[in-house]
Amino acid sequence: MGSNSKGRTTLEVGADGVALITIINPPVNSLSIDVLNSLKQSYDEALRRNDVKAIVVTGANGKFSGGFDITAFGGLQTGKVEKPKRGFVSVEVLTETVEASRKPSVAAIDGLALGGGLEVAMACHARICTPGAQLGLPELQLGILPGFGGTQRLPRLVGLSKSLEMMLTSKPVKGEEACGLGLVDAVVSPNELVTTARRWALEILEHRKPWIASLYKTDKLEPLGEAREIFKFARAQTKKQAPNLTHPLVCIDVVEEGVVSGPIAGLWKELEAFDGLLKSDTCKSLVHIFFAQRGTSKVPGITDRGLMPRQVKKVAVVGGGLMGSGIATALVLSNYSVILKEVNDKFLQAGIGRVKANLQSRVKKGSMTQEKFEKTMSLLKGVLDYESFKDVDMVIEAVIENVSLKQQIFTDLERSCPTRCILATNTSTIDLNLIGEKTRSQDRIIGAHFFSPAHVMPLLEIVRTQHTSPQVIVDLLDVGKKIKKTPVVVGNCTGFAVNRMFFPYTMAAILLVERGADIYQIDRIIAKFGMPMGPFRLADLVGFGVAVATGGQFVQNFPERTYKSMLIPLLQEDKRQGEATRKGFYLYDDRRKASPDPELKKYVEKSRSISGVSIDPKLVKLPERDIVEMIFFPVVNEACRVLDEGIAVKAADLDISSVMGMGFPPYRGGIIFWADSLGSKYIYSRLEEWSKLYGGFFKPCAYLADRAAKGIPLGAPSGQAKSRM
Ligand SMILES: C[C@H](O)CC(=O)SCCNC(=O)CCNC(=O)[C@H](O)C(C)(C)COP(=O)(O)OP(=O)(O)OC[C@H]1O[C@@H](n2cnc3c(N)ncnc32)[C@H](O)[C@@H]1OP(=O)(O)O
Structure with missing residues (x-):
């Protein structure tokens, strides 16, 4: 293995004839291509050697494995990293080498066994873990599905319902629960882990413990009729909970293929689906969010000075x-x-x-x-x-x-x-x-x-x-x-990053409404885009008092780009303050369920006449896409100013702020990532067009204009950011 390799496995053969294969790739022992190649080599050696009777697989430093190396995703998507041939890991290594071997393998799991990590463990003939171990298949949170046989082995170990729940929610289970489910065979303390696993492997060889190939287990699988009902229910739930996402449905299809056509057919369908999903925009966005979230605590000039946090008690x-x-x-x-x-x-x-x-x-x-x-x-x-x-x-x-x-x-x-x-x-x-x-x-x-x-x-x-x-x-x-x-x-600065970026959100919606768009249709379309709720429902939830107080700060500080409207003050005059008063843009029943209020028309008409604007027939019939863009492009524009002024260190921080502070859909990668998927030129030209029609509120800022002119993505680092830090 060359000095540039990313991780490895080691092989140590004990006097008991058990080969201990250890995955080493700090910090989480992720399965890089190098680790996977090395795993295959260690296995081949263990199977070849006459002094090896059985095998134990474990991970170094108290972690089995955090799964496939996510840093390799980008390279695999662009073709910069050479892809192993399809089926190399799932079929050749795990199914034909590990699971089909004539020497038994036991996984000794401490810490994490996630994604590909758990998939390696499930290909072994038994699993022993510690009480604190976390076992799960969280691939869906990255926009992909388990690709090393997890869609086939997990249902056969824990049953369909539980396996679908674990995959669809991406939630891991801990040691004792995993044992109760049949995912692991025993739970022992960390210092007994490897010795127990070694003994277990020898006992399998001596037929004192069962020799189980998970892929061919059927006892946990529900009968076909019942299975079909479980799939139907899972699909209905998924469509309801994640209507914009297709990869959870693809995952259900793949699990079903294995139940209907057998596990080998399931494995190949899983591989085909994995390759397709890896290239999807959803996967690219979610992987971006994964790294962006971890990147927020790396602040240049601050966290790279070697300072240790003081104890706060x-x-x-x-x-x-x-x-x-x-x-x-x-x-x-x-x-x-x-x-x-x-x-x-x-x-x-x-x-x-x-x-x-x-x-x-x-x-x-x-x-x-x-x-x-x-x-x-x-x-x-x-x-x-x-x-x-x-x-x-x-x-x-x-x-x-x-x-x-x-x-x-x-x-x-x-x-x-x-x-x-x-x-x-x-x-x-x-x-x-x-x-x-x-x-x-x-x-x-x-x-x-x-x-x-x-x-x-x-x-x-x-x-x-x-x-x-x-x-x-x-x-x-x-x-x-x-x-x-x-x-x-x-x-x-006023509003810092999140409130400042989102201050045009409600304003844009009000501008549209004063020119003829429908309040409830806007909310429906924005929720369909993936926000937890539309701007009017959100204003009701926050309360008009807060909205007016913070809005006032923006009017004071950024008057040239504030859309001034009397709509909210008019509602307030009639004691409509939002959800807390049971009346705002919506009416609320005892259980706080919102319903549209026909009375709203009256307030809109009045505020329209105060603003001195008239209904624009084009805006009344605006297609969904235009509504989304007219509401979010001003947010993108403000985010660009926040970046330009150096309020945020990097664009990815604004992506995380939009997702975690405002509920922007993570599968769109955050506000700037999403904007870059549409292109700075396009956003600039749309804003420019609207600013001519509807005023300075839409005027694109200098940063956006510059990036559009040069064809540079909005999120690309800038050498000239004027840091406010
Ligand atoms: C084919 C297969 O089916 C496909 C797969 O296996 S896809 C991968 C599936 N695995 C996952 O989704 C797990 C993702 N990781 C996590 O959820 C969490 O990182 C964790 C629970 C493992 C650890 O959490 P925590 O202790 O809070 O540490 P956290 O800061 O998140 O991670 C530590 C470091 O490991 C990195 N890391 C974590 N998992 C990784 C992975 N699978 N690949 C590469 N790097 C990973 C993180 O980026 C971070 O790097 P940094 O220090 O440079 O920022």
Whole structure:
């Protein structure tokens, strides 16, 4: 194996006659082409050698394998990486060499056995794992399907229903559950793992343990009639839950082929489907999201300085409203000791009550035990003053968006907290320099912008100013990871990255409505595109109060590109504030189910006349694609400004922000990735055309114009980004 090879396997033969084959490819022992070739070589050697009676396969450093090497996907798609001949791994190595061998193989699984990793293990004649092992086939989350025989072997080991559930949800199972399902044969502690597996392999040879080829097992497969019902149900569920995706349906077809025509036919159909899906836009988008998500915590000039995060044990949250209590919930759930501060006992009890309710809902759903609930609640302490702030490591301020109030709080915090304490604010729009203006602690002031509900939404925008110290950023990145958020580091400006990118979203929709488009049709089309809901339903959910307050910041800061409309203020005048008041763009019943309101016409007509615009017959009958573009291209345009100003470090961070902050469909790769799939020239020309017809709101920015003129993708790194960091 050359020095440039990506990973390998080793072979060690013990005095017991068992060959131990170990997969080595840090950090997750992924199955690169080199590893797979080496696995075949190790097997060939073990089968050839007379001193080898049986084989154990394992992974180095407590991880079996994280699956096929995802970094190779790009090369395989473009043809830059030479593809092994079809069937090499699935048929030649796993079926004809490992499974058909006259020497038994046992997989010893610790840590991860995901995707191709589990597929290697399933080709062995038995599997032993540790209690903490995670076994699963998560390929669908990458837009592909299992391609090393997983669609055929998993159903034969655990039954159709469970195998479809595991593949369609991409969720792994842990050791004990895997054993209960029949996916593994025994669960042992990590230090007994390899010895147990060795013994097991010899016992198979001696016929004291069953010698099982998973591919030919039939006892777990449901009878054909029942199987057909299971497939029908799975297809119906999939179409309902993921109407824009075809690869889950392809996966069901492949599993069915194996049940109907036999496992070998199933294996070949799986290979053909895998090759097709690998080249799909969905796969390219989802793989981009996979790496983009892992890339957000790599911040040039910050995380490459060798700084270690300082230990944060005790965190104070100032403000127990919806955001503050959500943040406190996220923290206690990750074992941080939390002080919640409010201004009076009534607000404090309400805040604590919200944390309690957030946790209790987990108990009700069965995802938290009563004992764990009590232990978690005991980490929270309510206070009314700053007395106990003297030993906190971090404070997160989460009060209402009022500059002078925040300034006062930061002055108090500077006085009450230790000098090492990180001072974070959860503001979603206010300039951080303004918030810290009255302190001398600018270097430890940072934005920790959570999205509501804070204990559920996965994104954490970390906002830094020119003064924020790299150490404080590294500390918050670490806390973000520990509370299971995806942190994205952005620069300081009105609305930061997510709110700023999406501020034209509702405005574009209102512009269309004032010119004759239908509110409910827009929402339907945007939801069909893949957003969790359309702009009007979202405005109802957020509440018009918040929408107007944040909108005001944008009007003030970016007046030339704000579409001003009286539609929301007119609704507010009639006490329609959105879902909370049961009336907004929709009407809400007792169970908060939204239905269209014919009355809306009246408000639209009034706001149209105030804006002085008239119905444009073209916009009344706008095709779906045009509606999507007229709503999202202004978002792309703003995202380009955010990039140009250096608010975001890289385009992929905006892709993640759009997916995790706004629910942009991940299978479209995020806002910039999607835009690049359409082309900067096209987007520029459309915006230019609309800006002539409908005004400056659509005017393409200089970055977009430049990229379109040069034919450069919007996401390509730029040497000239004016960093705000
Ligand atoms: C033919 C086959 O059927 C096809 C396949 O097998 S497709 C692959 C199926 N496997 C997967 O989808 C698993 C993907 N990986 C994961 O879910 C998670 O990375 C994990 C659960 C393995 C580990 O999670 P965690 O400990 O949080 O670490 P995480 O930061 O995600 O990953 C650590 C590093 O390993 C890399 N990595 C993880 N899985 C990888 C894989 N399968 N291939 C290549 N690199 C991988 C990550 O990119 C990351 O790299 P970085 O440090 O340079 O950013």
